[in-house]
Amino acid sequence: xxxxxxxxxSIWAGIAAIGFAILFNVPRRTIFTIWTLGFLGGLIKFSxxxxxxxxxxxxxxxxxxxxxxxxxxxxxxxxxxxxxxxxAVIPMVPGLFAYKMMLGLIALTRMENTDTYLQNLxxxxxxxxxxxxxxxxxxxxxxxxxxxxxxxxxxxxxxxKNKKLVV
Amino acid sequence: xxxxxxxxxxxxNILLEIGAMLMSSGASTNRTRVTLERIAKGxxxxxxxxxxxxxxxLTIIEKDQQHFFSRLKRISPxxxxxxxxxxxxxxxxxxxxxxxxxxxxxEELQCLKSLPHYPRYVxxxxxxxxxxxxxxxxxxxxxxxxxxxxxxxxxxxxxQEATKKKFNPYLCVFFAAFTASLFAGLAEYYHVGLQPDKxxxxxxxxxxxxVPLINSVSDxxxxxxxxxxxxxxxxxxxxxxxxxxxxxxxMILNV
Numbered sequence: 001x002x003x004x005x006x007x008x009x010s011i012w013a014g015i016a017a018i019g020f021a022i023l024f025n026v027p028r029r030t031i032f033t034i035w036t037l038g039f040l041g042g043l044i045k046f047s048x049x050x051x052x053x054x055x056x057x058x059x060x061x062x063x064x065x066x067x068x069x070x071x072x073x074x075x076x077x078x079x080x081x082x083x084x085x086x087x088a089v090i091p092m093v094p095g096l097f098a099y100k101m102m103l104g105l106i107a108l109t110r111m112e113n114t115d116t117y118l119q120n121l122x123x124x125x126x127x128x129x130x131x132x133x134x135x136x137x138x139x140x141x142x143x144x145x146x147x148x149x150x151x152x153x154x155x156x157x158x159x160x161k162n163k164k165l166v167v
Numbered sequence: 168x169x170x171x172x173x174x175x176x177x178x179x180n181i182l183l184e185i186g187a188m189l190m191s192s193g194a195s196t197n198r199t200r201v202t203l204e205r206i207a208k209g210x211x212x213x214x215x216x217x218x219x220x221x222x223x224x225l226t227i228i229e230k231d232q233q234h235f236f237s238r239l240k241r242i243s244p245x246x247x248x249x250x251x252x253x254x255x256x257x258x259x260x261x262x263x264x265x266x267x268x269x270x271x272x273x274e275e276l277q278c279l280k281s282l283p284h285y286p287r288y289v290x291x292x293x294x295x296x297x298x299x300x301x302x303x304x305x306x307x308x309x310x311x312x313x314x315x316x317x318x319x320x321x322x323x324x325x326x327q328e329a330t331k332k333k334f335n336p337y338l339c340v341f342f343a344a345f346t347a348s349l350f351a352g353l354a355e356y357y358h359v360g361l362q363p364d365k366x367x368x369x370x371x372x373x374x375x376x377x378v379p380l381i382n383s384v385s386d387x388x389x390x391x392x393x394x395x396x397x398x399x400x401x402x403x404x405x406x407x408x409x410x411x412x413x414x415x416x417x418m419i420l421n422v
């Protein structure tokens with residue numbers, strides 16, 4: 001796992017973001033921006049994970065970066081920030097953990113042996129907890145710029161103060 | 168104080184329609200509320216709202232008079248469409264800054280509703296690429312990525328067809344998950360590629376309910392606890408349907 005590997009993975013994270021963007025029917029002018037945001041989020045997430053800080057914290061930092069960047073781009077590309085932030089964040093949604101948890105729960109219904117039952121229970125709880133906290137950190141990360149600026153709309157927020165004067 | 172150009176009833180109806188469009192296209196509760204309040208203010212009215220996942224209740228009040236208008240509207244789910252969210256955002260600022268009339272707003276809404284989707288093959292192709300991308304991120308090689316690409320396209324195609332035939336949404340997801348994982352499972356069964364289990368695990372990730380889950384967290388953070396719980400539950404039900412599809416394939420192929 002070196003820098004080039006992280007870089008290539010981030011490029012693919014951006015492509016996954018575009019896939020979801022097109023599924024959600026975003027305006028055509030925003031697609032390249034969404035790729036950039038997905039790439040940025042992936043770059044930060046995989047770099048932080050490279051330093052063994054855990055997937056929850058990594059996702060949180062990635063989502064926060066996407067949230068801040070989406071506010072900047074929202075003004076330039078003239079679309080609300082969620083159009084950029086949601087497709088860009090979705091490659092980080094812990095789908096693998098969610099489905100492992102579900103399979104674990106289903107497997108728990110038909111186990112007899114106590115040892116395998118315990119083993120499976122531990123894994124299921126672990127996957128479920130990871131899924132929940134990654135999800136919460138994604139939602140919080142995207143919302144953070146809005147929470148900090150305490151404004152109803154990005155047009156009034158400090159991030160756009162200078163641009164407002166120009167327009 | 169603005170002079171009121173429109174009657175409360177037509178303003179109320181147009182607000183309800185905008186709110187229903189926003190909620191069914193994937194905007195969070197707070198965003199819907201802020202947008203409707205902004206539009207109402209632009210037209211010179213005060214508005215009180217009750218927003219739930221499947222219905223919208225609104226009372227609008229003329230500020231200086233005793234008249235008010237109340238109505239309830241059902242929200243029919245349509246699937247995420249960010250073009251509408253983006254368009255309505257523009258619309259609300261136009262109303263604030265350029266004093267649009269209700270007739271203009273109605274015309275603009277019609278225009279937004281008729282905006283085209285991407286062509287079907289483009290959607291299929293790019294979502295397939297997203298499936299391959301997930302496979303790469305989780306460490307799959309080229310062969311696995313190709314399997315995930317094909318499996319995702321097959322799954323999405325089945326989901327679109329099932330949605331067209333108006334199946335229950337959870338069943339649509341089940342069919343899609345079943346098709347996609349059957350495709351990837353067959354590859355695993357015949358030992359195509361080095362790590363076929365990666366393709367199997369990532370072939371269904373395009374079905375993950377990202378929008379409801381992220382909106383659920385932002386609703387909970389904004390204090391719309393009820394809507395947040397409803398969305399989270401919906402997301403979990405979808406995740407459960409996906410797991411059922413995978414489980415069925417696992418039982419059949421015994422991989």
